[in-house]
Amino acid sequence: MTAEPFPLAEIAHGRSGDKGNHANIAVLAYTPAGFAWLKEHLTAEVVRRYFESLEPSRVVRYEAANLLGLNFVLYDVLAGGASRSLRTDTQGKTLALALLRMSLPRPENFAAMTRPQPEVVA
């Protein structure tokens, strides 16, 4: 564990959306090595602290290993939800992008976690 930090987006992609006044953020690792590392480091508590300004009442983390995915549910984070919230992003659509900007300490096997070059299909 050394060297410069990296943004989560280099080892994972994701998507977020709303459920009433709650939001979910799916974080999907690009490789099994990245998934193993995220399971250890991207805890519900880390995510709760990252979004502290949005005042989630609690954060629950679920695993979907078949998708190399972690699914975070952020409770009461949408300031009233789709209809009542006064924010621009009433449905939490930007939250995944925000989380993917998170800066993390670079692990030694970082190269095994980045996105494989997509195959160009003719």
Next chain:
Amino acid sequence: MTMERRTRDHLGDGQAMKPLRIGNGCGFWGDNLDAPRELAEKGALDYLTLEYLAELTLSILALQRQRNAEAGYATDFLDVLQSLVPLLKDQPHLKIVTNAGGMNPAGCGARARAVLDQAGLKDRSVAIVAGDDLMPRLDALMAAGCLFANLDTGEPLSAVRSRVVSANAYLGARPLVDGLRQGASVIVTGRVADASLTLAPAVHELGWKWDDWDRLACGTAAGHLIECGAQATGGLWCNWREAGDLAHVGYPIAQIETDGSFLLTKPAGTGGAVNRETVSEQLLYEVGDPAAYLTPDVVADFTTIQLTERGRDVVHLANTHGKPATDSYKVSIAYRDGYGASGTLVIAGPSAVAKARRCGEIVLERLRRAGASPQHAHVEVLGAGECVPGAALVDPPEVVLRVAVRDDRRAVVERFTKELAPLVTSGPPGVTGYTTGRPVVREVFAYWPSLVPKDAVAPEVRVMSRFASKVP
């Protein structure tokens, strides 16, 4: 060239049943109006589904219906149906399943019937599915002991009963299957779980049983993946640069086998992408526990799914496990919650962020002086990282100031709508972008999620007689 699916009725003995192709051409009310026609044209579909109802759409439709007994459904659907007429003539076996009925499935069905009659498609029958609307029976159900406790807070509905405008149970696939069994070519429903729009044709055509939980879970996964339209085919994808031509994005198709496994794909020659990443992102979209995705039909476990890329824009999904459905329907209740408005101004630099913040404060100060302080107010400086938390702070050349308020008193919100424009002359320099007029006051509806026992709800299916000129 228009492709047509042959009828599914004439299969030789011992032949494996042909897979069922279901495409979804609409992910919400407001989606691309050309997508359903383009999907049906190129998709070689057996079924076209169209999804129109977001969580609070029904509260808006309920008010429309209060003002006009013939309104209260997603009017876009009638334009879409009209656009599909030539294809329906070419593809006599194509069926349509939609929740466009909203608060008035009978009214929507009657208008759909009229569109088909006018087009000479009198042989296609329309079935309506209703019974989801609990409003007429709400007090009786409450008197009988159904508290409609808020799923988040536990509070009983009596706390806001006088302000309730709509209460709808999410029905499952069963009444839709009844309609299909009665020969309907078009099914128009009110509130139905989105995934059930896809599961119903699968159950009907592939002969699945109502306690075959694994297959029901497979069909539910397929429905969940396609219900948001292009979100499964490249829309919202993090690696959007690789998504091909999103201006001509293809809408999703689930090709479902009898055993429940399915291919997710899109019509050839369209933009977008279907791959492990796009499908995985959408599989977890708006999901809580991925091992327990609840619908009225089944509890589906998405963590058992085996997902494999099978070539360009084709992903194979198998092995979705299911458990018995719960004994309640989810109920979506909306109640009045005051008034709101929001407006924007563009603020140019230097010091754009500081000036925008000061402008926001000025608006709220002036409201206070006028005795019209809103109960809830929010100032955002868009471009300074206030929409997406966690973004790096920079000094942008310009920002958008957005001020939003909410209050029980309409007059307070009205007053707010008059406080943005004055900043163009009385604020710091660089305030502009005031071209769209004063913000509009809107009624605010709050969302109250709840449950109702299944045996307290009676789904209704009615096949509308051919040549019907009005609702029977």
